Amino acid sequence: MALETSLEDLNQSYTLFPDRDLANGYELRLEAYRKAWLKCLERVEELIRALHAPVVDRVVELVNNAYTDTLPGLPYTELPVISVTASGTSSSIFDEISSRLKKEGNDGLFDDDSSGGHIITHIFPNDCPNITAAMKTLITDSVKRKPTTSLATIDINLLQAWFDAVCSTRGSDQGSMRLVVILHDFEQFEPLVVQDLFEICSLAIPRVPLVFVLSLSSPPSPSYIHATYPRSTLSRVQLRSCPFPSSQDVLHGILLQTFFDVDFEPLLMLGSSAIDFLVDFFGRHTPSLDGLVSILQLVHLKHFEEPLTVFLLDERLGSSGTTEPNLSDPASFGFLDSLFARVHESSLVPQFEHSFRWADESPGALLSSVWTARKAFQKRAKLLRIAFQLFLLVQRFMLLLGYKTDKTLPELMCGAVRGRLGSSYSHLCAMVRKLRADQLDELLSDLRDFFARVGDDVRKEENEVISRIDVARSVFRGKDEASNIAESLGDWLSEYFQQRLVSLEESPLWDIWYTGSTPFPSELLNPSLRASIFSGLLHPQDYSTTTVINEDDDDDDEEILLDMPDTSILFQRYLESGKMINVYDWFESFSVVLEAQKRRVRARKLSEDAAVLRTPSRRKGKQRQTAEEEDSPEESEEDLEKWKLEVQARFIRALHELDYIGLIKHTGRKADHVMRTVFDAPG
């Protein structure tokens, strides 16, 4: 019952700031979040697909060329095996591979699913505990139609017969069709089973053109396959590997092209602390692109906790189907107040210079200032991205000339959004000033090319620096002027960077479109197990909605215990005991607390009953207590017996929970005693 009521409460207000949120702010923010996240996700997935493309192409090429492009003079046909190292990427690469292979060579003459292209079979380690199961999976997965056969389903000859039949129905496709077998999580296959599988298949080729694709998560070198399989197996296969480039560079590339690209405008800009966390987590714990996607999503989710973020897309709320909140409604005043305070603070919104005029303004005017702020932020962010790209361009140019940088790309990104690249670009520009004539010419043409690619709106904004570059190019003729031009070009660039690479936090209402230095909620993604368990046991109210610490009673420490769940009570007593715990004493102290709980509930009940005068819809206690007990203050012998049993049962249950968590060690050294395993729990 308590659970239901609290869930209802939660439904009404999924908000951390109830005093300054809109009534339906949650739905509106969810809407905005969806749009922002989908845009970001689409971009990231597109980039990941682009990263996959070369690997997929290579695999498809190898499959197509298997059995046709062989070296003459080999003693026997080798079984083509393609290993794809996919530790750093998502498993979707295999979906891409198999869909490409299915389409390959499909001329559209056949509508049947199995016709045209190669035939793909997926085998997972769990399918193959032994060779019988492995062969069965291989054959029955490939053979689509249910055979009414006398050949066993584990017989490779069945596959052969089926393949011959398929070839004869397809006619001309015979030479180009391959049976592709994808072995997922190859390291988890039993090596002995795979040895036999490869040997059997190597005897069936090339009549049955089998091609194996292995999904490896271990590195290309030291090679797992060479370390695990004997030479007799290796000599039967023709192993080719397609490693996926997995390193920090991939992450940097994705970040750069998602949040700092000239042509792409993310709805939500990533802040420096999020970038820092992302890079650290990626390098320290998991180089997986799936992990990257979840982190980005979590950043988005976290960002939309803030009530003001309803304005992310549109200041006229509720344009997309949801009910428009009435800003004149008194319930929205808290929200408007906070918005007003923010707008007023930011002197950068000029049209409301006098605070006293606010009395006359409608919410509409306030919203129009939000519009202005958005336009300002978007422009600033876009120009920042372009300036950052230009900065990288110049840096790349200088790197080729031997100039050294001590900052990594993520550091530069963080510096750019926080407006702290000053030392980097001034150093860079100092180097530009010293360029020789031929180098200068090259740089100038690079710069012109760069600005030729940006959009018209940007070119309008960056008129000054573009015209300066054009002037420099037109003036630049011989070596004599080179040093002068280089000097002024350095100055111009420096001035430009100084103007553009400024902190995004200086823009009004920046926290709607920019996560700033909000710390990333890393505990959600990577909690410390021990610490979380202890804090759960010590502060159950932070985790469970059913545990409500009563605020109305004036509690001391002992009183708080009365509101805790059984396991927490037991754990508190555990912390107070010595190295060995006498279970009986533990039980006694536990039952004392339960007695106290019961007494208090009854007392409260009595007072409630007195107030409500025995209404039929009486509220039940938090703890499990039967109605009879409440009705009769004087307990009968039977009730007492029942209560004792209940206490015992609850004790045992709580004890087992602690045992399951691993907090108790049964030594058997001392009768009725168990040992503590935790001695220094945080307070």
Add this chain to the structure above:
Amino acid sequence: MDDGELLAQNLSEAHPGYTKFITHLSTLASTYLPPFIYITDTNNPRVTASVIDSIFHNISSIPDCPPTHYARINSVVCFTARVFYDTVLNALAGWKPSWENGCQNWPGDDAQRYNDSIDSFLHGLRRLRAELVDGPTPNGKGKGKASASSTEYPSLVILIERAERLSESLPELLVPLTRLAELSQVDISVIMLSSVRWEEIRPPLGASPDPYYIDIDPLNKQDVVQRLVSAFRTTSLALSSSNTSDMTYHPVLQPLYEQYVDMLYSIVSVYTSDPLELQYISAARWPGFVKPVITQYTELVRQAEEERADPPELELPNAEGRLRLLSYFLPTVTAALDALYPRLTNAADWAADNDYDPGQASSRNGGDDRSKTKKGQPSIKVDHLPRMSKFILIAAFLASTNPPKSDMRMFGRGAEERKKRRRKSGSPKKSGGAQTSVIKVSQRLLGPATFPLDRLLAILGALLEENDFESRPHDPRFELPGEYTDMEIGRIHVYAAITELTFMRALHRTTAMDKLDGPPTFKCGISYEVALALARDVEVALNDLLWDPA
């Protein structure tokens, strides 16, 4: 008998080095084949199997030899009794199951099953024999007529390759197979071919009769070279029939190939004399080897075309030219052996990577470069692993190599103190070891020891505290020394990384996955070299942390 000798001679030419064996077996086959033959070939059973194949495919051509029906079975493929029966019967009857008739086994549309037990298999054999006898003479029925002339009896032969696998996968079938003729009352011979001796797989209690033994001698150099040259001829024929303009296997080049194979054999035979391996390496090196000859020839052809003369014939280089070729490619053969024998790469890729480049021909740098890339190939790259996984692997290596008692001394103190201690404790131990006669074998030579998860985490904590603290982002919540590290090693992604490394088989879990009580135990799955590379990458002084840095 002339025909028999002719056949033996033909076959011997195709399979040099097997003359004795071929004569032996074909004589047996044409007269009386023992019911159970066991052929031991420790060197190259695949080649021997192909020899037996060709003997029995051709034996029926000898006039006074009984019609022979032959089935070649690989006991790895036939890993269950049912598949074995099916395959044997289909092969002996020459029956090809087709999808159209529902992949029915021999004898086709009959409802009779011959694959559910050894008894029905024997029935199947008897029926097969009867059909084979009756098949060619449909008017004569019954055994009376068939037994009238003994030559009419078809003889059935089953060759079982990799027979040693039978005793593992189908042990119950081994005894019936050895006395198959006796059990089935059919004129059938079972030939087992294996690389291990019969004594090792012989069923106990004398359940099987002793086989007729044939041992295959290893091939000598002349035979291997002959074999490779005949393979060259086959390839050359196959290529010329497919009308490619590729000159690599032109028949004219055969003498050069003989010399080339000679050189190859002299280098490779130290490591292997398997003709298949030699052919593999030879196939990878040959295209690059003959390329200078071919380019020179195509150049001549082009010149001739310009001069409108007749195109010249492909000519072999003179003796000096051949020697120069051989000496130039000599080092690359060793490189090919190093890369191809352990299959670090495959022949096609190696051949493409090591193609002859005329630009490098003048200088010897080409060879040097190749040896460099070859050395660089097995280098250990560790940059794909996240930082925490590297530390976990180092900790696992230490936990598997150091004795558990040493942990307190190795990790129990601060960095400086530990180093001092280490040296003190190191030297007396050595002298003590020398005095006492018990020589302790280094744990690294004994293989990794198992360790519980807790120990791994404790060592990981010690490593992180000393080597990783600076690289961590600052967190003001942690003030006590070691508190931050304690928090870090308890994180869920550390456990996830351990599990993932187990899936990668960089760690081996030695307890069952579903066992809940007690900590899981692991073994380290990486070698010292990998651990060293990892340690270098995260700047951990691994040798200082090893109890016994041998």
